[in-house]
Amino acid sequence: MTTTSEYNPRLHVGLLEELVTNVSSTDFPGHYPDEDHSWDLSKFKKKLQVKVQKLSARSIEFDLVGVDASIANALRRILIAEVPTIAIEYVYVWNNTSVMVDEVFSHRLGLIPLNVDPALLEMKASPSDQATDRNTIVFKLEIECTRNTAAPRDSKDPAVLYNNSEVLAGHLQWIPQGEQADVFIAHPPAPTVPGTVLVKLRPGQAIEMEMHAVKGLGKDHAKFSPVATASYRLLPHIILDEANPVPPHLATRFRDCFSPGVINVDPTTKKVSVDERGVRGETVSREVLRHPDLAGFVKLARVRDHFIFNVESEGPYEPQRLPLEAIRVMREKISALKAAAEALRAQGEPDGDVQMAET
Structure with missing residues (x-):
């Protein structure tokens, strides 16, 4: 220039x-x-x-x-x-005595970016579809905060005074279903940033829950957006x-x-x-x-x-792959539009002009 x-x-x-x-x-x-x-x-x-x-x-x-x-x-x-990604959609809470209520904590879990390649999972046609190893990734979180009896008396650091004083994204445990152990053998599902703090615990507080992650789109919920x-x-x-x-x-x-x-x-x-x-x-x-x-x-x-x-990028996609995925989606949309236009032309006026359908 x-x-x-x-x-x-x-x-x-x-x-x-x-x-x-x-x-x-x-x-x-x-x-x-x-x-x-x-x-x-x-x-x-x-x-x-x-x-x-x-x-x-x-x-x-x-x-x-x-x-x-x-x-x-x-x-x-x-x-x-x-561009599709994988995020936690369903949270089954068995026990939660932390200061964060179930609904808020579930929302926080949904926003955790996961390293699961969306190409390896199918998308549910509807929320009522049966969960299978082809469309759902299962995680478990089971953690309890206890006192560290070996901590120095003059210590004021919660990380020293207590065991599991912080619940991190890395505490989520993947539970393989069906053939998933073989499918994800190279890259086991996990949060992309394990050190993300989800909630803080103190002695006597515990969390036990199960999470189901599914494939979705950002236009349905921001947690499915693949980009920051x-x-x-x-x-x-x-x-x-x-x-x-x-x-x-x-x-x-x-x-x-x-x-x-x-x-x-x-x-x-x-x-x-x-x-x-x-x-x-x-x-x-x-x-x-x-x-x-x-x-x-x-x-x-x-x-x-x-x-x-x-x-x-904030998910499983390498940054250079994201524009290619977007172009793939755009090509699919153009193909669908072309097919619709050709269908209208086939049943249109004798001169072949495509007529605008009334909505």
């Missing part, structure tokens, strides 16, 4: 001091005379780019370039709400006015109006330039536009079809 290029309302979203301009894309059939914007697969393939920028054990940052905002937002929404966050932002675009460069005595103030590393100032000539690698970190606070003596040297924008995605 050339940061000194002219502002193009067809490619960029403009950012003024108190206004955002050219928000909607205009590249659709009929908007520009003598221009063909009908769907073309070869053109789409040529424009489409997907590039991973950062990858860690829990998160991924990647660029999605060359698609409309509707596609990017559909991908984000699917990541949050329609899935968001995107448009790539910032900073356009310096080459015909009206920033004066040397204003260069430092101009640089300080942006995020660190975005604007470079030559130590000798005091010439201002944009660091294209640093632009990704710009927050586009528009601070520079608040100063009348600086605002005339720059235009701020965002690239309309360049989306910077940030996705954090």
Whole structure:
């Protein structure tokens, strides 16, 4: 991307001091005379780019370039709400003398991320379906707090004074059912963060319960969402006015109006330039536009079809697998829509036009 290029309302979203301009894309059939914007697969393939920028054990940052905002937002929404995961759904409490009531503790258990690969389990068609080893993972929690008779007299640390003073996610015990011992031999079901504190106990308090985890979707309950966050932002675009460069005595103030590393100032000539690698970190606070003596040297924008995605995994999925799972779900939805359209066409008017069904 050339940061000194002219502002193009067809490619960029403009950012003024108190206004955002050219928000909607205009590249659709009929908007520009003598221009063909009908769907073309070869053109789409040529424009489409997907590039991973950062990858860690829990998160991924990647660029999605060359698609409309509707596609990017559909991908984000699917990541949050329609990629399946496994979570605790049913809790059978036999004994709970802790300070946390059954309902609150059950809700807390449901929010524990589990490392179970959803591909290894079937989804129940309805809550009333019979629980089997194909659709249910069983956990047990049996723990009691007692005094540590060997604790030093002057100790005040509950972890030293008592045994099992804290109930952790790691205390959940997986109880294999049917063939599950063989299916999950490589990765036994367990919480992804064993050290998560669920509740604190004191001597005489105990918990005994059984939990059933099932496959579900985030649109039904947030506990089934596979991500901690899935968001995107448009790539910032900073356009310096080459015909009206920033004066040397204003260069430092101009640089300080942006995020660190975005604007470079030559130590000798005091010439201002944009660091294209640093632009990704710009927050586009528009601070520079608040100063009348600086605002005339720059235009701020965002690239309309360049989306910077940030996705954090909280379940069994590796971060790089999450976008692929979202695309798989999107393809299934498109296939279902295509089949429905073809069915309507088959029973439609003689000219073959698809008629909109009344709802």
